[in-house]
Amino acid sequence: MxxxxxxxxxxxxxxxxxxxxxxxxxxxxxxxxxxxxxxxxxxxxxxxxxxxxxxxxxxxxxxxxxxxxxxxxxxxxxxxxxxxxxxxxxxxxxxxxxxxxxxxxxxxxxxxxxxxxxxxxxxxxxxxxxxxxxxxxxxxxxxxxxxxxxxxxxxxSPQIFTMMNLFDAMAAVSIRTGIAMSKARKLADEQLKNVSPDVNLRNFLITNLIQTNTGTYTWRVNLPALKDNFQSHISxxxxxxxxxxxxxxxxxxxxxxxxxxxxxxxxxxxxxxxxxxxxxxxxxxxxxxxxxxxxxxxxxxxxxxxx
Structure with missing residues (x-):
């Protein structure tokens, strides 16, 4: 409707x-x-x-x-x-x-x-x-x-201010080098559960997880810039x-x-x-x-x- x-x-x-x-x-x-x-x-x-x-x-x-x-x-x-x-x-x-x-x-x-x-x-x-x-x-x-x-x-929306917690949680995710992407996604999901019980939101965030040429894992979004600009500009x-x-x-x-x-x-x-x-x-x-x-x-x- x-x-x-x-x-x-x-x-x-x-x-x-x-x-x-x-x-x-x-x-x-x-x-x-x-x-x-x-x-x-x-x-x-x-x-x-x-x-x-x-x-x-x-x-x-x-x-x-x-x-x-x-x-x-x-x-x-x-x-x-x-x-x-x-x-x-x-x-x-x-x-x-x-x-x-x-x-x-x-x-x-x-x-x-x-x-x-x-x-x-x-x-x-x-x-x-x-x-x-x-x-x-x-x-x-x-x-x-x-x-x-x-x-x-x-x-x-008041909900938008929970984004600061998500930025911090994503920045704190730690994944060891050289493991398969499927395993890395599972590890990231486990660590993000502490800040969000919403599996759909976690899956959305994890679409930003990438593996570099050296085998390390990082986020493709610029978390520091987004966090620094969030309160004064993005929100x-x-x-x-x-x-x-x-x-x-x-x-x-x-x-x-x-x-x-x-x-x-x-x-x-x-x-x-x-x-x-x-x-x-x-x-x-x-x-x-x-x-x-x-x-x-x-x-x-x-x-x-x-x-």
Missing amino acids: LFRFRSQNLFKLCPKVLATPKVFKSDSSNAETVELAYSSYESTDTDTSKKPPLVILHGLLGSKNNWNSMSKAIHKATGRKIISIDARNHGDSRHSSQHTYIHMAHDVIKLLKKLEISKVSILGHSMGGRTAMVLSLLCSDLVSSMIVVDISPVKT NFPTTLKGLQYCGPTLFIGGSLSDYIGKNDLPEIQEYFPLAELVFIDGAGHWVHSQKPEKFLETVCKFLADK
């Missing part, structure tokens, strides 16, 4: 001054960017290739690999080219001591410029959803439409963007069992995104796309077909 919320503010006009610039001019335009790794899913169908590509941005401690199946499914259903990106300090992308939404948005802008793509739809989950929001506010001409999954610019939406608006088609998708976004958030969301709609997928928590994949796919594809 899917619940949809609308607001009377849907047709509020954006300030004209924000409609013209390609990129919002502020100190953020000097943000130091990094090279991003990405995967693309496309076909040779000339009709469907005319539609803007869909850029997918994963959440904290995730990677583009988490979206492999969903990327293929969205491409098959819509015909759009899909570009799934690893955020800085995640997956195969470069590491940096800086990890803010301004930096991450500029990373994506740089990649799209490199790929010579001038217009995209964008889908972001959690941390990736906030990156998508910031990108659309800073560079509205680049964004054809936007889908934000289980996160908002006006509210933070909150940047207040410096207050007053900016993105006036393109926007859909917020929440999980009915999640507290990351609520139906009462919509009026404040529309202060940034006047055309935003909000839907909830019944029975889903924070990881809506993996917990209710069929309903999530249907919701995303319907929005992309209409916009």
Whole structure:
């Protein structure tokens, strides 16, 4: 079941001054960017290739690999080219001591410029959803439409602050050199049980475990940078963007069992995104796309077909 919320503010006009610039001019335009790794899913169908590509941005401690199946499914259903990106300090992308939404948005802008793509739809989950929001506010001409999954610019779930414990637990994991990956994963799981009884969460975290050329095990995410930036940057939406608006088609998708976004958030969301709609997928928590994949796919594809 899917619940949809609308607001009377849907047709509020954006300030004209924000409609013209390609990129919002502020100190953020000097943000130091990094090279991003990405995967693309496309076909040779000339009709469907005319539609803007869909850029997918994963959440904290995730990677583009988490979206492999969903990327293929969205491409098959819509015909759009899909570009799934690893955020800085995640997956195969470069590491940096800086990890803010301004930096991450500029990373994506740089990649799209490199790929010579001038217009995209964008889908972001959690941390990736906030990156998508910031990108659309800073560079509205680049964004054809936007889908934000289980996160908002006006509210933070209390659960998010348990991430500090997860960072510490992951950093404390110790695995001896030279053992098989399957054994290493089991050992990591045993050690992470002390901080999380949720086997699905532990399995998600362990997708970041890698073996180096010397046989040692480490995490591919930059844990020190994520921990250092978490309280001041990652856990909150940047207040410096207050007053900016993105006036393109926007859909917020929440999980009915999640507290990351609520139906009462919509009026404040529309202060940034006047055309935003909000839907909830019944029975889903924070990881809506993996917990209710069929309903999530249907919701995303319907929005992309209409916009």
